[in-house]
Amino acid sequence: MEKAGRIIRKSVHTFLLNYQYFTSIAAVIALPFSASVLISQALLPSSSALLPAVYNRLHSLFDAAGFPPYLEFFTILNNKLSQTITSSIFTFPFSLTFLLITKAFVIQSLSHHQKPNTSSHPSFLSTISLYTPLLHTHVYNSFLILSANATVFSLLFIAFNVLEGLGFSSPNTLLFLSVSGAVLYSIVLANALIICNLALVLSGAQKSGGCLAILKACLLIRGRTSTALCLALPVSLTLAAVESLFQYRIVRAYHFAGKLGSSMAMEGVFLAYLYSILVVLDITVSFMFLQSCKPSSRRIEHRDDEESRGDLKAVKSASMKVLP
Incomplete structure (x- = not known):
């Protein structure tokens, strides 16, 4: 928990150092994506065609x-x-375009500032070059989320059918299994989302995306799952709070008034912009978490190199003793 708090403080400090750049360029690019998220939440009850079809x-x-x-x-x-x-x-x-471009801008800017003797922000062309690896990783992330859901549903299917076959079909048993399934589903989905988010940042930082970025994210996340969950929880709750505020201030007022006034529209744009800033802050937190994972991985690689050198020296010394 202490390490998560230190990463959050460092992320906020880095965000404030790049405040003008992040709020004037990155947040504006993410604005269409944020607006689409808020509007989609507002249109869910009235989507008379798509939502019932998916539900059925x-x-x-x-x-x-x-x-x-x-x-x-x-x-x-x-x-x-x-x-x-x-x-x-x-x-x-909007996720494939504006969100990925925003991630590319933020990751490229943070990577640029990590290098010595660099203070200006990267160029637009160098930032856009990150879009392809981010897109590849985003596609693989979609398959990972689908696989996580399918795995949990398969386990629940096996568990329910095995219990029913053994005769354990009482309401208390089914209730306990339902609660256990909900907990399992939440844990698996949370870990999958964390891995996907870290894989996107990793693909942007190393300019190589796809399945390899997800595998590297799985290796980096080992032993740091609790820290990643502590980092993701505050931003997720804040984003959910903005969505709830949009529902209360805009959607509810629109249903009561029956029309969208200018002040209501300006407030909706402000909430979407606030959502964009939180998205940029979430990318910054993920990047700082990635930076905190790298030193330990470097230490592991350095230790393995030293062990291999020691083994090589031992082999050489043994061979020298064997030789006359």
């Missing part, structure tokens, strides 16, 4: 898999998954 498809999938249809756990899970999928479909084009 998932409900049919759960029924075909043999999950108990009367459990409230699967009803809630189906509802949340339907909302997440619908919102992701709506924001997907």
Whole structure:
């Protein structure tokens, strides 16, 4: 917890040092993505075509898999998954463009300042060159999220069917298994999201994306999962607070008034801009977390090199003793 707090303080300090650049360029680039996220959350109740279609498809999938249809756990899970999928479909084009370009800007700027004797920000062309590895990693991250969900659902399917086959189908047993499944799903999904976020930052910092960036992120995250969760929780809660504030101040007021006034529109733009700033801050925290992971990995590599050199010296000395 202390290490997470130190990383957060360093991230805020770095963000304030680059405040003008981040709030004038990076946050403005992320503004369409932030607006799409907020608007998608507002349009979910009124999306009469897409949301029920996704919900019915998932409900049919759960029924075909043999999950108990009367459990409230699967009803809630189906509802949340339907909302997440619908919102992701709506924001997907903005994630592939504006969000990835924002990540490239922030990562390139932070990497540029890590180098000695550099104070100015990187050029636009050098920043755009990071878009391709970020795009490749983002595509692989999507497959990783799908694989994590499929793995958890497969485990739940096996557990429910095994218990039902053994005769353990009491309400208390099913309730306990539902709670355990919810905890397992939350842990697996949280770790998958952390790995995906770190893989994106790693691909931008090393200018090489794809599956290799995810594998490196898995290696770097070992032993630091609690720190990564402590870093992701404050930003995630703040982003959720901004989404709730948008629902209360804009969506609720729009339903009461029946029209969108100029003051309401300006407030919505301000909330979207605040959301963009938090997105930039989240990228900064992830970059600082990556920097904190690198020294230990360098120490491990240095220790392995020293051990290999020691083994080589021992072999040479033994061979010298054997020779007449």
